[in-house]
Amino acid sequence: MGWRLAALGKCEEGLPSLSFREILRRVAPLIRPYAKYVYAAAAATVLRLLLNLAIPVLMGLLIDSAMGGSFGELTSLSLVFLGCAAAYWWVGYARAYFMIVAGQSLVRDLRAALLDKLLRARIEVLSKEEVGRLVSRVMNDVDVIGDAFTGGLIDAVADAITMVGALAVMVTISSRLTLVVLPLLPAVLLINYHLAAKARKTFRMARKAVAKVTAKVEQEVSGAAVVKTYVRRRDINEREFEEVSKESVSLNVEAAKVVSSVDLLMSVMRALGIAAILYVGGVLVLGGEMTVGTIVAFYGYLSMFFRPLQTLAMFFNSIQSALAAAERVTELLKAEEEEGGALRSPVKGYVELRNVHFGYERNLPVIKGVSLEVKPGELVAIVGPTGSGKSTLAKLLLRFYDPWSGEILLDGRRVDEYDLSYLRRVIAYVPQEPAVISGKVYDNLVA
Ligand SMILES: Nc1ncnc2c1ncn2[C@@H]1O[C@H](COP(=O)(O)OP(=O)(O)OP(=O)(O)O)[C@@H](O)[C@H]1O
Ligand SMILES: [Mg+2]
Structure with missing residues (x-):
């Protein structure tokens, strides 16, 4: 050959x-x-x-x-x-x-x-x-x-x-x-x-x-x-x-x-x-x-x-x-796979962001040093003009992306310590763009 x-x-x-x-x-x-x-x-x-x-x-x-x-x-x-x-x-x-x-x-x-x-x-x-x-x-x-x-x-x-x-x-x-x-x-x-x-x-x-x-x-x-x-x-x-x-x-x-x-x-x-x-x-x-x-x-x-x-x-x-x-x-x-930790401990919902920096493209930051704290049971609305990075914050919490620097904690533990599927199970995420999976309505809600 x-x-x-x-x-x-x-x-x-x-x-x-x-x-x-x-x-x-x-x-x-x-x-x-x-x-x-x-x-x-x-x-x-x-x-x-x-x-x-x-x-x-x-x-x-x-x-x-x-x-x-x-x-x-x-x-x-x-x-x-x-x-x-x-x-x-x-x-x-x-x-x-x-x-x-x-x-x-x-x-x-x-x-x-x-x-x-x-x-x-x-x-x-x-x-x-x-x-x-x-x-x-x-x-x-x-x-x-x-x-x-x-x-x-x-x-x-x-x-x-x-x-x-x-x-x-x-x-x-x-x-x-x-x-x-x-x-x-x-x-x-x-x-x-x-x-x-x-x-x-x-x-x-x-x-x-x-x-x-x-x-x-x-x-x-x-x-x-x-x-x-x-x-x-x-x-x-x-x-x-x-x-x-x-x-x-x-x-x-x-x-x-x-x-x-x-x-x-x-x-x-x-x-x-x-x-x-x-x-x-x-x-x-x-x-x-x-x-x-x-x-x-x-x-x-x-x-x-x-x-x-x-x-x-x-x-x-x-x-x-x-x-x-x-x-x-x-x-x-050989594309890089998502990797998570092994942590699967019960979660109360204490969310903390510490000086988080992130952007989708190099040298183009979207989140610039955001820190915030959300206690369990607290209702927080994040408001901002379109493109300011609200959805991005949610995506970071779910680890669709990892921050450039800073820490995102859930119940005091870094989100990357959690098992990925566990993390995504304990956080309910309703995306901005609706996605419908073929099948029953029930499957769409719980699967
Ligand atoms: N996958 C992506 N790749 C590159 N840039 C992105 C990506 N997703 C979002 N962005 C950019 O990041 C910035 C923040 O986007 P994001 O979707 O978080 O804004 P938002 O605050 O949720 O806006 P909206 O109110 O319109 O939902 C925007 O400038 C957007 O163009
Ligand atoms: Mg959005």
Whole structure:
């Protein structure tokens, strides 16, 4: 895998800043419970590979025996061929099954781990990011990782082995024909490497453009009632939407153009390869140095050798997005969690603030040296202009945030000594913005 990542590093900007090892270290434990499925899928992949490699040779033998062998040989070869084809199908089915079980289990666990993390993370982690982005990590990013894991990774390894295997068989069958097609290899690599890099770049830009359109739609829909009332604003919004849409269309067209040019160039290369082996092979057959079956078998391996080059180029794309997704997910997985103490002693409700300083952003204090005392049973109203920090005081008491300096005490003990869920249970908090949890009214009141 090393060279692929290194190659990516050369042609990709905005690569994950976390090391591959760090990403692996966090994601690997989630895969471990399903290791047996991964191994089973890998074993099935190897088996399928061997069967795949056997098929062109069998086809060549079949053709040669049809052209000059015995009836018995033809029949037994046909049966072996059928057996291999059936086994190929069955093994492919098993492989897909194991891969999907492993991948989907990984997706489920990763999602559960993320959701758990989100619920335990410090509130800064949540408020720093837009909700949409966090949801996107839990849903889209995890899907991308799952896809790359099931679709990309095992296939890419299998593809690489297929290429080496096919080349080895090609050399064994006919080193002369191999020499004829080998000069195409640098051209093929160049096309794939260069154009695939370009395609990735365009695709990424296109994805960003689509994200902009999505954000715009989201903005429009959530502010629909307001936008409706301002006709001028509506016109501006429509114009802005048209602009981002236009950008998205042209970038997507550009990306598709690059991809189809890769496909077309590869088809041309393949056609050149086929023409070359048919011509040189034909000359050899005419001279009695080669059988038709050998050409057919060789042709089979040639396409087997070329196909993975294309899928590997696609794999670059999927591993690139998966790495980026894995980085975002890992970043969230290591987000700081809320930590509380162990204190769970009964509380009377004696609240004391001593010279508390706090702000949401560095150098932007909101609470500047507040001290106050509230005795049990006392009713205190804190009054102040909007934005003066009233809600912030309540949030500090509940430890959604910790003060920069000063102390907040409940019954004479610092609030951070209390067990977090206990602290939040003994303080009734009615937030300024109502939040309704789906379920019964009762659940909303007591849960
Ligand atoms: N999550 C946050 N991130 C950054 N700044 C914040 C955040 N929450 C509040 N602030 C800022 O902190 C200041 C105090 O906000 P706070 O909500 O405590 O005010 P308030 O007194 O409750 O106002 P209101 O009367 O409108 O409810 C404001 O300037 C607000 O913009
Ligand atoms: Mg408030």
